Amino acid sequence: MQNLANLEKNLGYKFKDEQLLIKALTHKSCKKPYNNERLEFLGDAVMDLIVAEYLCKKFRKTDEGDLSKLRAALVNEKSFSNLAKSVNLGDFLFISAAEEHNKGRFKASLLSDAFEAVMGAIYLESGLESCTKIALNLLENEYKSISLDALAKDYKTMLQEITQAKFGLTPEYKLISTSGPDHQKEFKMAVFLDEKKYGEAVGKSKKDAEQQAAKITIDEIKKVKP
Amino acid sequence: MQNLANLEKNLGYKFKDEQLLIKALTHKSCKKPYNNERLEFLGDAVMDLIVAEYLCKKFRKTDEGDLSKLRAALVNEKSFSNLAKSVNLGDFLFISAAEEHNKGRFKASLLSDAFEAVMGAIYLESGLESCTKIALNLLENEYKSISLDALAKDYKTMLQEITQAKFGLTPEYKLISTSGPDHQKEFKMAVFLDEKKYGEAVGKSKKDAEQQAAKITIDEIKKVKP
Incomplete structure (x- = not known):
């Protein structure tokens, strides 16, 4: 002991x-x-x-x-x-x-x-x-820095936890379109669950757009009763 | 004001x-x-x-x-x-x-x-x-008397709250069988949700059997992931 x-x-x-x-x-x-x-x-x-x-x-x-x-x-x-x-x-x-x-x-x-x-x-x-x-x-x-950025804004992780618990699915992210000149390109990314499109968002990087799309999807999913 | x-x-x-x-x-x-x-x-x-x-x-x-x-x-x-x-x-x-x-x-x-x-x-x-x-x-x-009897054991109410939130259904209770002599009859009751049978239990009154059947059903439902 x-x-x-x-x-x-x-x-x-x-x-x-x-x-x-x-x-x-x-x-x-x-x-x-x-x-x-x-x-x-x-x-x-x-x-x-x-x-x-x-x-x-x-x-x-x-x-x-x-x-x-x-x-x-x-x-x-x-x-x-x-x-x-x-x-x-x-x-x-x-x-x-x-x-x-x-x-x-x-x-x-x-x-x-x-x-x-x-x-x-x-x-x-x-x-x-x-x-x-x-x-x-x-x-x-x-958690050396408990910050809104580090925690609340990791929407991709949060979405994955929700969709795995609820549907047994891992979200996929697909590039929908790019726009703007080379030096200030913007990316539109969307979340897909089992081929169905959920939230989409535009960001200055693919990662930013994915985070925002994940956030929108979380809000959408939460509105649906289990 | x-x-x-x-x-x-x-x-x-x-x-x-x-x-x-x-x-x-x-x-x-x-x-x-x-x-x-x-x-x-x-x-x-x-x-x-x-x-x-x-x-x-x-x-x-x-x-x-x-x-x-x-x-x-x-x-x-x-x-x-x-x-x-x-x-x-x-x-x-x-x-x-x-x-x-x-x-x-x-x-x-x-x-x-x-x-x-x-x-x-x-x-x-x-x-x-x-x-x-x-x-x-x-x-x-x-709650004049917060007691296990008054609260925890009202499994029928609890089950109804769960099934309405989860499935939009009200549980039904059906008598499955009776047994024993008249002075000590026992009743077997079962819970049905949308015609499907869930928990069943035996009790000295229909109400007791229903409570136990509700309890078993709650435990069954809780095991299933939403």
């Missing part, structure tokens, strides 16, 4: 109740009388609020729609598994032999869940303020 | 910054330089955490799945619009003439959004603890 003090050092937080930390690290596969699922439920809500408040304070003019997109980029399984990895959380998980065999210690879902559970545990022990400091420290280390 | 002091009395909270309360009550239809959307974004996360923590503390043995269902029953547009009505929030909303004409003051969506925004505003001004007291006071007044 790993020395939990090392994890506490990585987190920058010393637990008052070590049993609570152990619970947060215990996957249900262990079949113990306790596991980290309830703490994960709580920690999920804690992280949602921490990130929502952080974004509201950082982006004072940004509307609710873009704040939601920013949050979605930060609050998700992949992002939380990265935060978990940044403190080597995987090394400290308690999992069954079968789960060990399945490389559970490296699964994004287990790591993300345990990260939320640890945050839930810190919240229970020390309240929102302590938990916020720790979570933002980890987030800011992981 | 209504006297905002009356709303503060209903909430049991006096705002330090009246402008913040006004912002929380201002619908985007007013086309003012400010509206309540960002506060709603924050308040939504605040309410999620308040309810998650409340349920964790109240139901110490309940697993994460049932806690999620309980939260879903408390944290939704209808529930929040009821809380809004309990403090007559509608009377204090700032909305456009067109929205007034559309009975916007009585719409569940506007009421729920403004309720979240008011909670977000209280959180910003006075922190989580004050906000928790106010929110739980309103919740407990509205």
Whole structure:
């Protein structure tokens, strides 16, 4: 068994109740009388609020729609598994032999869940303020620049996540036309899903036009009820 | 214009910054330089955490799945619009003439959004603890008994909400068979959606069997990706 003090050092937080930390690290596969699922439920809500408040304070003019997109980029399984990895959380998980065999210690879902559970545990022990400091420290280390450009505007990635989840499809981008003289050419790109054309947009580079076309497509898809 | 002091009395909270309360009550239809959307974004996360923590503390043995269902029953547009009505929030909303004409003051969506925004505003001004007291006071007044029986186990209502949102269908319940002697009859009921059979279950009353069949169907539907 790993020395939990090392994890506490990585987190920058010393637990008052070590049993609570152990619970947060215990996957249900262990079949113990306790596991980290309830703490994960709580920690999920804690992280949602921490990130929502952080974004509201950082982006004072940004509307609710873009704040939601920013949050979605930060609050998700992949992002939380990265935060978990940044403190080597995987090394400290308690999992069954079968789960060990399945490389559970490296699964994004287990790591993300345990990260939320640890945050839930810190919240229970020390309240929102302590938990916020720790979570933002980890987030800011992981995302050196949390900016609208870096996050909200990567519409291509976001569109791909949406279309794969919803339709099992990867978006394709096709050049529709170019215009303007050589030194200030403009490109019209369109998004295609399964050969059907969705959003299209014009930009000074193909990449810009693709980003805008992806954004338009996201808005279109969101209007359609699942 | 209504006297905002009356709303503060209903909430049991006096705002330090009246402008913040006004912002929380201002619908985007007013086309003012400010509206309540960002506060709603924050308040939504605040309410999620308040309810998650409340349920964790109240139901110490309940697993994460049932806690999620309980939260879903408390944290939704209808529930929040009821809380809004309990403090007559509608009377204090700032909305456009067109929205007034559309009975916007009585719409569940506007009421729920403004309720979240008011909670977000209280959180910003006075922190989580004050906000928790106010929110739980309103919740407990509205839901005299927040119990697993009353909330989580109303699977029929929950299923109907899910199937209407997802498929635009209302579930039907059909008696499949009865068994046992007259004094201890058992009923097998099944859920049908658009003539297709989903979950079925046996119970000592038709109602019990329907609830269990609804629960099974919810679990089945949740496994299918949208």
